[in-house]
Amino acid sequence: MAATCPTNQSKEENTLVQAEQTWAKALEKHDSDVVSCLMAEEFQDTDSNGELHDRTQALAHIPQRPAYSNRLENVRARVYGDFAFVRGLNKVVDSSGKLLAQVRFTDVFVYRDGRWQAVAGQETLVTKKAP
Numbered sequence: 001m002a003a004t005c006p007t008n009q010s011k012e013e014n015t016l017v018q019a020e021q022t023w024a025k026a027l028e029k030h031d032s033d034v035v036s037c038l039m040a041e042e043f044q045d046t047d048s049n050g051e052l053h054d055r056t057q058a059l060a061h062i063p064q065r066p067a068y069s070n071r072l073e074n075v076r077a078r079v080y081g082d083f084a085f086v087r088g089l090n091k092v093v094d095s096s097g098k099l100l101a102q103v104r105f106t107d108v109f110v111y112r113d114g115r116w117q118a119v120a121g122q123e124t125l126v127t128k129k130a131p
Contacts, residue, residue: 005037007114016077016086016109019116024070024090032062040110040117048103048125068100069093082111089126102126 026034043055075088108120
């Protein structure tokens with residue numbers, strides 16, 4: 001069943017922060033319909049390995065994702081008219097609560113058709129600094 005994409009979304013920053021939370025939870029549930037509403041047709045992502053994925057590739061990968069939880073922290077949005085970006089930290093944890101990875105992300109959005117749509121994403125794996 002296809003998700004009904006939101007319309008008449010607010011252009012306020014908290015709407016984008018909530019969109020990121022929705023995205024993270026949809027990934028946990030392997031819900032590519034919800035994620036598809038968040039991505040523009042021209043979406044491009046650079047993952048933490050430096051690999052580029054278009055929207056079709058990103059959506060196709062969702063059902064194959066491991067069963068991990070996403071805990072978003074320090075999520076901040078900035079809006080400039082019909083353009084916005086969101087930055088945050090995703091702490092990826094397993095079912096026992098063990099931290100598996102920390103991923104810093106930046107997502108770029110445009111406001112189109114009454115809703116925010118991601119056009120680009122970038123993830124960077126956060127590693128501990130050498131002493």
